[in-house]
Amino acid sequence: MSNMINRRINLYPLSNYTFGTKEPLFERDPSVEARFQRLRDEFEKIGQRRSVEGVLLVHEHNLPHVLLLQLGTAFFKLPGGELNPGEDEIEGLKRHLTETLGRNDGQAMDWDIEDTIGNWYRPNFEPPQYPYISPHITKPKEHKRLFLVQLPDKAFFAVPKNYKLVAAPLFELYDNSQGYGPIISSLPQALSRFNFLYMNQPEK
Numbered sequence: 001m002s003n004m005i006n007r008r009i010n011l012y013p014l015s016n017y018t019f020g021t022k023e024p025l026f027e028r029d030p031s032v033e034a035r036f037q038r039l040r041d042e043f044e045k046i047g048q049r050r051s052v053e054g055v056l057l058v059h060e061h062n063l064p065h066v067l068l069l070q071l072g073t074a075f076f077k078l079p080g081g082e083l084n085p086g087e088d089e090i091e092g093l094k095r096h097l098t099e100t101l102g103r104n105d106g107q108a109m110d111w112d113i114e115d116t117i118g119n120w121y122r123p124n125f126e127p128p129q130y131p132y133i134s135p136h137i138t139k140p141k142e143h144k145r146l147f148l149v150q151l152p153d154k155a156f157f158a159v160p161k162n163y164k165l166v167a168a169p170l171f172e173l174y175d176n177s178q179g180y181g182p183i184i185s186s187l188p189q190a191l192s193r194f195n196f197l198y199m200n201q202p203e204k
Contacts, residue, residue, distance in 0.1 A: 053145075
């Protein structure tokens with residue numbers, strides 16, 4: 001029980017990881033309007049959309065950083081995406097992580113999905129999402145679950161050419177929904193229950 005109360009997560013230095021590029025990864029929808037129209041169409045056919053996102057952590061100078069995908073100058077997102085009907089959440093997240101950041105040389109990475117750190121709900125066919133289900137909403141249109149991913153001590157990430165992979169410190173995310181949106185800016189609170197161990201072995 002004490003292990004569950006005092007959860008330990010190993011964080012490795014950002015310098016332990018190497019980054020390459022691969023072909024661009026484009027969104028399924030050409031516009032925000034198209035995205036919500038597809039959500040509306042699919043909701044009528046298969047019901048609530050299920051999405052998963054991964055929180056990948058590294059450290060610089062013993063400060064936790066979250067790896068974020070940056071598109072353009074001001075849009076940031078966590079790696080992840082929609083699940084297929086009936087798809088397992090863990091397997092679906094591993095699929096998205098491989099599609100987004102996995103190597104393109106055939107060597108598969110064994111993603112270690114560690115824990116659930118948040119649930120967010122989209123009550124309507126609109127952008128706002130909340131970490132709870134509103135009392136007057138009987139059927140949220142989307143359920144998004146966030147998972148903590150335990151990274152290995154070293155790894156190679158292949159980043160789609162149309163994205164940048166950036167390491168954002170928790171203090172920059174905290175209370176900064178204007179810059180990162182409500183979900184990413186809430187990560188410092190969600191992660192504060194973990195006991196981070198800063199592993200400082202040098203890169204070999």
